[in-house]
Structure formats: C-alpha cells, structure tokens
Amino acid sequence: MGRSLGRYQRFVGCLVLGILAAFFALFLGHTEPLILGKPAAVSVAQTAPVFANPRQVAGEIYAKLPNFPLENTYIRQETNQVASESTLIERLIVYHTTVKGRSPVYRLDWKITLGDFLGVNDFLQGSTYPGTSYLKENPMAGDMAVIQALNRQERQQLIQTLVNYYSPLAGIPLESPQQPSRPMVEPDVVTPQLPPASQPGEAQLLSPRQEPRPTPTGDARFLLP
Structure with missing residues (x-):
C-alpha cells in the first residue's frame, strides 16, 4: 500500500x-x-537616422554648402592642437539629435533648433553644449553669433539641406520641387453688340398692321358717308 x-x-x-x-x-x-x-x-x-555619424553628415552638408562657416579653429584640451574636425554643423547636429532628442527628418524640428540659437525658443546651456567636454573654449557663444548672423534665406537653405540628407535614411521620400504656376490668362472681354438707334417714325412699325377694308358693292355703297 x-x-x-x-x-x-x-x-x-x-x-x-x-x-x-x-x-x-x-x-x-x-x-x-x-x-x-x-x-x-x-x-x-x-x-x-539619429545614429548617423554627425561628423560624416557635417562633411556631406559642407560639400553642398561650401560657403557656410566652419568655425573649426577651437583648441582641443588634451593635445592643445586645433580641433579642425569639430565644425559648427557637426555641433548643431549633435545638439539637435542628442542634446534635444529631436528628429532630423522634419523641417519644423530644425526650425525649432535654430530658434534656440536665435534666442526665441529654448535657452542653450553651456554645460551641455557639444564640444564643452573636449574643447578649451566653449563654442556655444560663437556658434550662436554665426547662426544669428545668417539671413532668412541662408537658414532655410541650411535646414533644407539637412532634411534632404536625413529623410532618405528614414525612408521618407523627398518632396518634389513645386512646378512654377502658369500665369493666369484673363479671358477676352466680348463687348455686346447693341442694335442701332431707332429712327423717327420707326415706332409705328411696332403697331399691329391693319388690313384695308373691302369696298362695299351693290346697294351697300349708298350707306357710306
């Protein structure tokens, strides 16, 4: 059991x-x-797209915008040599994608970032600005001055170039350029043809036509006045 x-x-x-x-x-x-x-x-x-090497992206952007300021004359802390590889666009990309965590594929996000540099949106902080940890001089003030000196067309060109680079990485097709609108052709104005002015006496033509009365015959003709 x-x-x-x-x-x-x-x-x-x-x-x-x-x-x-x-x-x-x-x-x-x-x-x-x-x-x-x-x-x-x-x-x-x-x-x-955020993990694309910012330094490599900056090189591609500068190739398309050769006149854009480099701002790469800051001294590296460890070697006391010029950190020529640290450019304004690279620091801008790091600030946009890493510090602020914004998407690099939309123009609106880049406009918000440039708003930070223009002092109309968020305030930049020197302790978290890119380059602070390895450059002797904090490049934040100099970068802000360069961005603020750009005109509206230059800022729009910078933003569009960045979006054109990052959008294909995210699988977003680029917007096709808008076709120039055709000038509006005004239709021909047709002047209405008015009938000629009436002549004196023509108004009688509008009255109903009276047929002539037949002349009486026989004894009835003696009744006429």
Whole structure:
C-alpha cells in the first residue's frame, strides 16, 4: 500500500512539474519576443537616422554648402592642437539629435533648433553644449553669433539641406520641387453688340398692321358717308 502511494505521489509530482515546465516554456517562447522584440525594432527604425555619424553628415552638408562657416579653429584640451574636425554643423547636429532628442527628418524640428540659437525658443546651456567636454573654449557663444548672423534665406537653405540628407535614411521620400504656376490668362472681354438707334417714325412699325377694308358693292355703297 505504501509503495503504491509513493509511486502515485511521484507520478503526480512529475506531472505537475511537466505542466509547469510547459507553461514557462510557452510563456518565454511567445510572450517575450512580443513584448521585448517588437518595440525594440520600432525604436531602431525610428531613431536610425539619429545614429548617423554627425561628423560624416557635417562633411556631406559642407560639400553642398561650401560657403557656410566652419568655425573649426577651437583648441582641443588634451593635445592643445586645433580641433579642425569639430565644425559648427557637426555641433548643431549633435545638439539637435542628442542634446534635444529631436528628429532630423522634419523641417519644423530644425526650425525649432535654430530658434534656440536665435534666442526665441529654448535657452542653450553651456554645460551641455557639444564640444564643452573636449574643447578649451566653449563654442556655444560663437556658434550662436554665426547662426544669428545668417539671413532668412541662408537658414532655410541650411535646414533644407539637412532634411534632404536625413529623410532618405528614414525612408521618407523627398518632396518634389513645386512646378512654377502658369500665369493666369484673363479671358477676352466680348463687348455686346447693341442694335442701332431707332429712327423717327420707326415706332409705328411696332403697331399691329391693319388690313384695308373691302369696298362695299351693290346697294351697300349708298350707306357710306
């Protein structure tokens, strides 16, 4: 009797352990990828353009805007050499994407960032500005002065060039240039033709025409006055 009871208990125990093992395997095999894998893929897809090397991007932008100020004469702290690779556009990109975490594929976000440099949006902080950790002089004030000296057309050209670079990386097609609108041609004005002015006596033509009365014959003609 005792042996049978022991075998039954071991059987039940093994059955319970098997059910628990199958449950945990099912939970870990299906639930974890749905919770952890999918959001991670979405996050990478959304932030892929941000991880483009800012220095490489800056080189591409300067190739398209050769007259844009470099501002790359600051001295590196460790070597006391000129950090010629640190440019204004590189620091602008790092500030936009890393410090502020803004999307690099939309013009509105870049306009907001330039608003920071113009002092009409958020305030820049020297402690978090790009280049502070490795340059002897904080480049924030100099970069702000350059951005503020740009005219409206130069700022728009800078923003459009940045968007044109980052949008294809995010799979966003570039907007096709707008076709120049055709000049509106005014329709020919047709002057209505008026009938000629009426002459004196023509108004009588509008009265109904009276047919001549027949001349009576026979004895009826003696009744005429």
